[in-house]
Amino acid sequence: MGNILKYIVFFLWPVTLLAQTAERKLNAENWHFKKTEDKNWLPATVPGTVHTDLWNNKVIPDPFWGTNEKQLLGIENENWEYESVFTVTGQELKHETIELQFDGLDTYAKVYLNNELVLEADNMFRTWKIDVKNTLKKGKNKLYILFEPAVKKGKEEAQKLPYVLPGDEKVFTRKAQYQYGWDWGPRFVTAGIWKDVKLVSWDAAVITNVKYFQKKLSDEKAELEFVAEIQSNKKDVFQLKINNESKTIALKKGTNNIAMSYVIANPKRWWSNGLGEAYLYPFSISLSRNATVFSKKQMHIGLRTLELIQEKDKSGKSFYFKLNGIPVFMKGANYIPPDSFLPRVKDSVYQSIVSNAANAHMNMLRVWGGGVYADDAFYEECDKKGILVWQDFMFACAMYPDDAHFVANVKKEVADNVKRLQNHPSIAIWCGNNESDEGWKNWGWQKQYHYSQTDSASIWNGYKKLFHEAIPQTLDSLLGAGKNIYWPSSPSIGWGRKESLLEGDSHYWGVWWGMQPFEVYMEKTGRFMSEYGFQGMPNLETFQEFAPEEELNFASEAVKNHQKHPTGYQTIQTYMERDYKIPTKFDDYIYVSQLLQAEGMKTAMEAHRRAKPYCMGSLFWQLNDCWPVTSWSAADYYGRWKAFQYQAKRSFEPVLVSVQEEKDSYEIFIVNDELTSKKGTLELQLMDFEGKTLWHKSATIHIEENSSKIYETVTKTQLAGFNLKETVLRVQLTMPGAEEKEVLYYFEKPKNLALKKPVVSVTYTDANTIEITTDILAKNIFITAGDAFFSDNYFDLLPGRKKKIVISNTEKGKALSIKTLFDTLP
Structure with missing residues (x-):
């Protein structure tokens, strides 16, 4: 009886959805794959990648283990085929329109349905829709996809230019750039159906997109305008309903953009983490006729104003975000894709990454341009947790072609992703690329690639066409001119030029790349620090995930392969020698490397915050990893917190106590990011390591709101006569109704402490x-x-x-x- 009931439900399903939009995922159909020249088909997972499918079938070993990565490079040069046979019922075929939709194809794919070529895809970041109503048939249907190697496609395109573009073949492919290898990630140039594949069926009309504009926001009311993009098969009259309000609309055949006003009385604002509730209003938008719902969309909206303020001042030009009229110091990090094989990342991983950021008092994450536009789960969690998003478009550290096809492809990519992300209150700024402007002006590419003046002019004009024309113009066409914040390139000025600290956003890499001491962060503080960082090794348990116990040493090829910076371990060693005594055991070395990273980043984070309001942002590199590796991350691939993440949580507290050494004194700052002033008691104690108080001072203070200020000073004369190798300055802040804050400041480097x-x-x-x-x-x-x-x-x-x-x-x-x-x- 149970089996009969299941059979009836299955075949009634299309009937109940007729006249409505129906989505049928094809992910779970019987998918198989093979290399083109092979005879045998193997089971495949959708969404998935060639590499994970090969691994699941035990054709290749674990790509992350040891040095296996090096053995698997040939995969990127092969043609790969995927196919599935699925059944379509007669009832399903009664729908007026049936589209085959791929939310993501990686990357060069020819799609055949019942032996008919229906699609040629060439962009990993786009959504592909094809009307297949007349190609489908009742009964069995065969879906076949040929994936051609992105590496070969990129090299073929490169040959068409009279010069070499910085970035090699990857720049010609609209594909995640990090997959070609980075200084924290392996080279796995993937292929496959990396997001959902589905049949989308509808009758009469369907809502294809909804966007909203905030026309006015005050304490009394919010005036919104929703614009629904509706596809209609014929001229007809419908009801458009938003929550409990409805409007009769007349549709023409084809694309319709229907505007509808909506008012919220006494609105609650959306606030970033630490300033208030990230309040979200739920909305249901539906299209109906005669009580039959044809199409429906759900969304959550956060009401807020956000401005990027750039005003000339005595030092240069400001660069800060004003949320709901309040200048906000942005505390956060740079986010990279959480796996080399993205289809296996569950929503819970994205949610955990964002929660880790929120728990560390962050209020902004930068989605870096060498990866992918993140999954919906990431942005939804940012909305809920009050994390603003600096959203790069997917270009990084290279120059790109500007031929008509490439630019048109990018415009469609921008449109697809902006439409998907535009309604998230977390989206703060759209940025054209990561470090391409700086690379062109500061990295010596012209000399390295022997460009002529004509070549240089052509490449730079192509850059401007893409990042100063095509992308911002597409943004304006979708969101309205002046209704979005666009920044062509991050950083705006390279870190080697003094102007980089006077205006715009800064990537400061004098520490690490320039081998400068951590203390230089106190001098090299710009208006908005959108990148800076230092490496730390992951926990011992993470090393054990990719190497056997006997290979846990620096001579191990496995350990070497899981460090992608060419001089990474040597750089860590050099800095460690400056500040710490070098441990002899591998697990101790891991631990001290994390202390080194945390202490160096503390120097940077707190220098930035002390410089408020001159500096109004501190986004460190990097929050997470795409595989188990020694890198700049604060939490590793498995989500294990390094010492850095714990330090970030302390250094990003809403009320921070921080000590800065000057020539003749030590200044005690209190940074208050909250919007209320506070009373407190500040107590200073010079103590020896046995806990004896050698010197004491206390004062009642009034802490100003949204400020950074010096509240006490200890002169070096006051410390004369004490052995600073065995003493510590204990600073305690006590405020009514709050936990006391304790900071320990050491006068000597750790290696010199007794x-x-x-x-x-x-x-x-x-x-x-x-x-x-x-x-x-x-x-x-x-x-x-x-x-x-x-x-x-x-x-x-x-x-x-x-x-x-x-x-x-x-x-x-x-x-x-x-x-x-x-x-x-x-």
Whole structure:
């Protein structure tokens, strides 16, 4: 009886949806794939990639393990075929319009339906729709896709130019640039059906897109205008309904753009993380006739105003975002694709990445231009968590062709993605590319590629055609001129030029690339720091995911292959020698490399915040990883927090206490990003490592709202006579109704501190909470217990103090382990 009921439901489904829009995913149909010259077909997963399908069928080993990446490069040069046979019922064929829709094809694909060529795709970032009403047949239908290698296509296009463009063959392909290899990622040039494939059927008319414009926003009301793009098969009259309001509309055959006003009384505003609630209004937009709903869309809207303020001042020109009339300091990071094989990334991964950012007090993420436009789940979570998005278009570190086909392809790519993303309140700014302008002006490409003046003029004119004309003009046509914030290239000026710190956004790489000391961050602070960073190794558990125990050392080829910067480990070593004593054990070296990264990035993050309002943004490189690797990330591929992520959480707190050394003194800043002033008590103690107070001072202070200000100063004369190798300045801020804030400031580099072995005690106050104490200073306490997550980690603790830690994601049988910096001393 159960099987009969299932059979009836299956065949009634198209009947119940007739006259309405129906989506039928073809992902789960019986897909197979093979290399063109092979005879045998193998099972395939859709969405998926060739690499993961080969791995699932045990044709290739784990691409991330050891040095397997090097053995798999040939995959990118092959033709790959995918096919599926699916059944279409007579009832389904009664729909007036049936479209075959690919949300993502990677990248050069010829699509055949029942042996008829219906589509030739050449852009990974576009949505492809084909009317297949007359190509489908009742019963079995065969869908066959030939994927041709993007590498070969790119090289063929490159041969057509009289000069070489920086960026090699990848620049000719509208495909994720990082897949060709980056200094933090492997080379896996993928192919496949990387997003959903579906049949979309509809009758009479369908809503293909909805956008809204915020015409007016005040405390009393919000005036909105919705514009519904509707495709109609004939001239007809319908009802367009938005929530509980409806309007009778007359449609012509073809494309219709119907505007409808909507008013919200006493509206709630959408605020970024830390400033208020990221309030979202739900909307349902439907198209109906005679009580029959033909098409429906759901969306959530956040009401807010956002401006990019660039005004000349005595130093240069400001660069900051004003949200709902309030200047907001942007705290955050650069986001890259979370996997080399994107179809296997679940929504929960995107949600976790954004939650990690929000939990670290971030309010902006930059979607970097060498990856992909992120999945819907990413932007939806940013909407909910109040994370603004700096959205690059997908161009990075290269120059691009400007032929008519390429530019037209880009325009369609921009249209597809802007239509998908435009209604998200999290979208703050659209940016043309990452570092292409800087590369052209500062990286010596003209000399490297031996360009003539004619070549240089042609390449630069092509750049302007793409990033100063085609993309912004397409944006304006979709969103309205002046209704979007567009920035042609990030950064606006290269870090080697002094002007880069006086206006626009800055990528500062004098630290790391220039081998400058971390202290230079205090001098090299620009108006909006959209990139800066330093590498740290991932946790030992992450190394164990790609290498056997006997290969966990720097001589290991596996360990070398999971560091993509050519001098990455040597750069870490050089900086480590400046600040730390070099550990001898591999796991200790990992730990100290993370401390080094965290401390260096603390110097940068807090210098930026102290410089408010001159500087109004600090987005570090980078938030996450696409595979297990030593990189600039704050959390690794598996989501494990490095010391850097914990430090970011501390350095991005809404109210920050920060100490800056000057020539003759130490200045105690309090940075308040909140919109209310506060009263507090600021207490300063000079203490030895045994906890004895050597010097003490306290004051009652009034902390101004949305400000950065010096509240106390300690002169170096006051510290004369004390052994600064065994003393620490303890700064405590106590405010009514808030947890006290404690900052420990050391006068010497870690390698010069007179550390002694602490006795660290752990007490469970309940099943998921521990309390930690110590007999003497415990520097950089690192707690582990398998993959358990700790609310704080890599922190310092003085005797007489108690530190409460909440544990989540605990694993049975995993005992707590504690390490301090003293334990790593050689």
